[in-house]
Amino acid sequence: MAIDYIEPGSPPYQNGYIERFNRTYRTEVLDLYLFNNLAQARRITEEWLTIYNTERPHDALNNMTPLKY
Template sequence: MYHGPEFTSTMLETWAMENSIKLEFIKPGSPYQNGFVERFNRSYREEVLDLYLFESLQEVREITDEWLDIYNYERLHDSLGDMTPISYLETA
């Protein structure tokens, strides 16, 4: 079993090449190049990870599933014209 980011990245790179997937990385220190993911990560961190003391991985999964349902089906997003992501997809 490999441990550490250097081994994980090597395994990911090998897997990507074997599956004809091109990896593209943002420039270090340039999170604005990936703004949608950065915004999602911030929301998840502030609304889930920072609010709970988890007792198990299963609890993390359950709370994350509940949060994702709210995030995608109930929560209005300014960037989508005050629509939920699901509503936005249905109108596209």
């Protein structure tokens, strides 16, 4: 089995799901906070991921949360 890597310079065309997640994470976490240290960034990211995976509806899941899906 061969491993297919994403070619440099064209990730949005080869893996749209990851690019969508990265864009959402960037706009909802990275652009909103000024982190004082790595521990704070990790804590806020963990809180955001919990909400993202349990409370937030996803279009790709018929507007259900991943937990319900």
